[in-house]
Amino acid sequence: METKTDVESVIIKFAGDSGDGMQLAGSLFTSTTANIGNQLATFPDFPSEIRAPHGTVAGVSGFQIHFGTSGVYSPGDEPDVLIAMNPAALKANWTHLKPACTIIVDVDSFSPKAIAKAGFEGNPLEDDSLADYKVIEAPITSLTKSSIADLGLDNKSVVRCKNMFALGMVFWLYNEPLEQTINFFNKKFSSKPLIAEANITVMKTGHNFAETIEALPSSTTIAPAKKAPGTYRNMTGNQATAWGLLAAAKKANRDLFLGTYPITPATDILHELTKHKWSGVKIFQAEDEIAGICSAIGASFAGDLAVTTTSGPGMALKTEAIGLAIMTELPLVIVNVQRGGPSTGLPTKTEQSDLNQALFGRNGDSPLVVLSASTPSSCFEMAIEASRIAVEHMTPVILLTESYIANGSEPWKVKLIDELEEIHPNTADDLESWSPYSRDEKTLARKWVIPGTPGFEHRIGGLEKEDVTGNVSYLPENHANMIQLRDDKVAKVVDDIPLQRVKGEKANRLLVVGWGGQFGILFGAVSGLQKEGKDIAFTHFNYLHPLPKNTREVFSNHDRIVVCELNNGQFADHLQSQFPEFKFERYNKIQGLPFKIKELQKKFNELLEEK
């Protein structure tokens, strides 16, 4: 089963009782989205019975819209966002729910009676039948009521506005302007200004509500490759990260420890993992990000596979402690689900602007490993990679994902635990040959010792360590040597990661370079041009520091190289400082939005044609 949505399109379905005004909400959304130049296809879906009873599945009215910048050929199959105004609407779509999709429900409508009428046995919001979905429980009816309570409308007119609440939320999620709809109402109800005001107010209330609760947009991102045979399930990137960490702990034969503090858009990793206490995962919701990472460092010292998760501002708070993990050479996985910056910035929007912080944001010369995930499902693999490198090389590893893929979903080919490669923590065993800072010859990793083990008692800390013994040392030569050793240790990770691959010819007019969660879109843009016979190639980085061994080779023999990223050129700078012999051109987008295939192709065509 292959979904027919394109990477850049979204499917939304408004569903409610026939009286709930779903068709109006749908068509208002349609005209706004058409107006801002989107492709679209819609599918209004009325109840088949003329007078189906209120609150039953038969009485559900739906409006599905598929919109986007390209590739929209049909209304699509399953929605990315379902708005269910009552239990029946949820039930009616029950078999067409794409796991990991977002479901906005009007919780006010979930009375035991309504639930029964819809044909549910229990309340689907309370049992775990929606565990695979991102459910937003919004009290739509009551908020609608209270938002316009003072207009003095009759109850029927009030309740009739609630479709506008849903519409307001969806407008916020997809960054669409309200003006057109406001005008529509002002015009339509020019003689009934109160009704116009009511609809507009409710729409704004829905819009504000989504902003207030930092609701996150969903999308389907599809790995462009053909799917291999196997069992699949849809997953968001955050869920995949969580599951990947569970798998890594299992393969490394360690307990998983998560120390974290909530922050949008990373919190869902916590929400997901905390459901799985049965697996033995230890969760510490800390008082702040600093305690979050410090607890993880402590847990790592004590032998757990330790993880901390956050987003930009929280990352800033963790930097001092990351330095400690570097100095103490402890394994640690730091997941940063990037959002728009600087400062609080755009908490619900996507961006790739924390790369500099990941590479350089610490006092002193403080090297560590930086990875990124390229699609929702690759979060699973990269979470395992981050864990593997951390415990085998005894180093903190930063894994950068981004709101777009963390919240976006795609089918993931289920990996059973036996299909995954073992992870070999660099544990101390031989007391004779061991010192706190004695190193593995190949990786330069020091040994991991679990407190409680007799004979291996030792002390570590943030002051400069003496080589081998790990005692405090202020000696000049030792410091120089240790700086070098820490650098070399991270550099040697290169021997343990895959080579960089290129899609396309070895020598080209234009090499497109990407990293992180924009993979699908970049791939789509380049593939399209390649099919047109354009002289273009593509390489995408998941390993950002150290860079794969053959990186220099990959850059050779192209007339032009363009680095595409959702920031002001941070990866391009990073490459430029290491490979001065190539010229890295830049295509940066900093709008809190993912790339679009069209804009990329336009740019690439320009670069291909320019002399």
Added chain:
Amino acid sequence: METKTDVESVIIKFAGDSGDGMQLAGSLFTSTTANIGNQLATFPDFPSEIRAPHGTVAGVSGFQIHFGTSGVYSPGDEPDVLIAMNPAALKANWTHLKPACTIIVDVDSFSPKAIAKAGFEGNPLEDDSLADYKVIEAPITSLTKSSIADLGLDNKSVVRCKNMFALGMVFWLYNEPLEQTINFFNKKFSSKPLIAEANITVMKTGHNFAETIEALPSSTTIAPAKKAPGTYRNMTGNQATAWGLLAAAKKANRDLFLGTYPITPATDILHELTKHKWSGVKIFQAEDEIAGICSAIGASFAGDLAVTTTSGPGMALKTEAIGLAIMTELPLVIVNVQRGGPSTGLPTKTEQSDLNQALFGRNGDSPLVVLSASTPSSCFEMAIEASRIAVEHMTPVILLTESYIANGSEPWKVKLIDELEEIHPNTADDLESWSPYSRDEKTLARKWVIPGTPGFEHRIGGLEKEDVTGNVSYLPENHANMIQLRDDKVAKVVDDIPLQRVKGEKANRLLVVGWGGQFGILFGAVSGLQKEGKDIAFTHFNYLHPLPKNTREVFSNHDRIVVCELNNGQFADHLQSQFPEFKFERYNKIQGLPFKIKELQKKFNELLEEK
């Protein structure tokens, strides 16, 4: 009066009563320092009277040693470090004290009687006659006693060891090994092992004491240029920073606000400023670095010239708040007195390894201005520059100094307030034309408004701001625009800073590039080679971001360029990413120590000769 010490040498004087063993301490230090290959000159200075009364000036015995890697031609004039074992020893050196030098006193000896005997009117440690110096009050006698209390020696033998306490401290300050002295005692007192042990223990105790209290080494760093006529005084870099900030506030007609938390080696700026409450400076010793910088941001919002001071680990904690200052476009001076990293690292040693953190250590695209000071006295000017740029361009400015110059001293040509240029804060005045984020055409700076001013009430914050209004905005195009504006605003500072200068011919075989506090030593090394007729030039950066306008030009026409810095190549990377057309070679030293002229010249000669 020109001191004859070289940038790379230190003068230490041990002074005490004739019975205090100063000659032994001095000569033991001499032989260790000679053994590790230093140049040296000594001047033992015995009491003229054979039996001068105990505790009098006449009875003071002194041993001065001048040592270093080069330029040591005489025992020197005034010591950088004076060890005064009693009040008389302090008095005896009273007229040869170089302001800003370090004075280690045995406080136990400062009884009223001894003070009187030495000829002081009051206790010099309690009045402010030593305000210009860095006094370390060490209870040498009592610590000596208690450290060997259990050896069962008679009181006389115990007290005789206290010279070794002083020696231990000095060994720690200058990184010299204890082994040789230990061997000396073991050999000398092989028949009296208890006496050997006592001396060794006391020496170690002094050594540990210096480590425990994070004592900082002093040195004299001399600006290589000829001194212009005028009034001078010796100053350490930290004192100069403090005084520069006082001056800047005066010239900007704003109150000075310092929000800070103690950390070595930055604390002395707090110590200095807090003495000057008379000037109106407002000091807030916060509960941590985060509160320190946040209070400064609040004070800046409220109209003060706001400053926060710290060192590496504290800087890491401040990065989230720096992002807020960037987003709110408030003036803020952040002083980072760099020390050895990563993590707690080497708190008392010098390094230049926080450059990356200053340039990149924040979430999101978050540009700000980065400056550095090149000598102790240039801290004065650069503190003013940082303040000026902050309030005229409405941006946070990071000023990087480093332990070496912050604690080192040099003569500063006194600048009276009238001799300094005015600073013009970009204050809002015209309500008509004002909006919270309306900008000056030339600088792109927004206006500074002081809460309390009627009519200008407005709200700022860390969420993305709408252009002009400063309201919260989630709009994609606005975000892109604001990212660009913030970047441009910082870039435009370039129009307001001096051009980069080069010492030497325009076209050379080798251009030496430096930045920050290694100026004196680099200058010395290059000058020396130039005098030998070598084809070498030198350029030193105080403005690190944005770089001066003519930077590209400065790099042109040299066969080779070598960037010399006390880190793993951070400035070189920064340059390389911006100027791929040049090849920046690196000379990095990461030992917690400043460069030495000899090692630099050796390297430069190699580069000059290599094909």
Added chain:
Amino acid sequence: MEDAVTLKPKEYASTQEVKWCPGCGDYAVLKAVQMALSQLNIPKEKVTFVSGIGCSSRFPYYMGSYGFHSIHGRAPGIATGVKIANPDLSVWIASGDGDSLAIGGNHFIHAIRRNIDINLLLFNNQIYGLTKGQYSPTSELGKVTKSSPHGTVEEPFSPGELSIGSRSRFFARVVDTDVKMMIEVMKEAEQHRGFSVIEILQNCLIFNDKTHAEVTNKETKADNQLLLEHGKPMLFGADNNKGLRLNGLDLEVVTLGENGISEEDILVHDAENPNPSLQFMLSNLKSPLALGVIRKVKDTTYDQALHDQREEEKQKSKFKSLDDLYLSGNTFTVN
């Protein structure tokens, strides 16, 4: 505060659309603040609202005064800088239970200890609202939330207890359902010189609806609220015939007229007693819940003391200008 034309409460509002969920307790607080400021007749340019991050921290945007929506947990730091720099301002903090007691806990206790003249509104909805419903340091033990699907396993802070443990000089507790009480308490806090904490039991109808219902419900509130007034006996209940008395070191609820209890036996509230013992007990009491100003003790403020010290040094110092300083002590001349 200076003479000025009295502004109406609405004139303290900004032109920004208020974005909280309709029905959120935050609206009532906004209203109360505007009424209190109007009644106090403080010009709006003299008011500065500082906040951290959270639903409640959007507060400054809705005030027409000066405002600073800062970063999570750091409002006390920012506000401290504002107040020291400009002591004439009436400085307020709006902050959530997460903002003040999770990430911002350290600044919270230090600001209390220092007694800087700022008023902090603590919006205690016992949940992280903005991030969609994780437990906070005030969520009750066993609470099921998005991040504690199996219930929390940690004791919550009691903000009053923590404040008093941090040397509080002013602590009050109010409910979002009682605007009148809020206004009175806010006025008292503003007029009190020092750091004033007002804990507001605030309802988040989306993620933690009715968490304070037992205390705020019309039906139950008379029996669950103890409205403290300085100098008045601690009576409560629908018939105002229940009261508190001290039994050893326990607070005991008694009924007037029963077992020979008369008003004499009832404790009289002394908010101004520097000895915090009884106030500490009151702040910990669960049923009835003590509302109103629990503690209010006069003391030097940090901003004032800092100011005085500067002035004193100005008088005492031998330096009158920076030139004096620069030329003092050891200078030498090069010709």
Added chain:
Amino acid sequence: MEDAVTLKPKEYASTQEVKWCPGCGDYAVLKAVQMALSQLNIPKEKVTFVSGIGCSSRFPYYMGSYGFHSIHGRAPGIATGVKIANPDLSVWIASGDGDSLAIGGNHFIHAIRRNIDINLLLFNNQIYGLTKGQYSPTSELGKVTKSSPHGTVEEPFSPGELSIGSRSRFFARVVDTDVKMMIEVMKEAEQHRGFSVIEILQNCLIFNDKTHAEVTNKETKADNQLLLEHGKPMLFGADNNKGLRLNGLDLEVVTLGENGISEEDILVHDAENPNPSLQFMLSNLKSPLALGVIRKVKDTTYDQALHDQREEEKQKSKFKSLDDLYLSGNTFTVN
């Protein structure tokens, strides 16, 4: 703890040279810890010492156990991770008044609230030692230090008061001059399950010498120290004839035999009373200063509760393996 050959106190030491100033109060603490561990017979590999930054935070280097000298203020975070990851360890924190109450204040209060089973030694020398003598959050009002040449203008925290305000289950206070008392209290803390704070009045002879002298001096200590013992009357004084009694809500010093006072009138110490009121008063008492275990209340620990929840979920969950999870719910097949 498991059976093991009893180690001598010295065998708990590391081989590192102890670098504190001779005469520093820290030495006595080190000695007491080693004696307490030896008496408790805890194998040294089962002991982990975590610290922040400061003179006192060098502590772990001097123990032959596992140790972590972390970053300033963050020891409770690190230690929490250690304990959750490995609940079998006896986890200790060594931390200064700056480390725990300035930069680390937030972690301090949260660790207390959560009641995780860790013992914290709070070296309170009322000064920042390592950075050469700035005032700390426990320095007394008016204190002249390097950063307060004109005296401080802020009230200090009282660690006991702050702890109890943070829901402390175990708080004790000792003096560095009384190794015997330290040993007893440390043993009690270690055996108590939960977060135990031991405030140690520690002398820094370099930057704050004799700051606790009134309490520790041989001559004055009998009158200034109140040695609390659970279940015993609160008597003190050279002749053990002074005592504390409750006067309303004030603690009053009385003399046995005077004004008809007999032992009956004297308060009996109840460290185990869950109601913290009297313990709160005791922790605030200035003269005499209460020493010993002031509060010790049994309660569930965070680590235990977390562990139990995991075990319960293991029983209850429908998933027995990750494969179960991965294959659960909505999967589909591509051929």
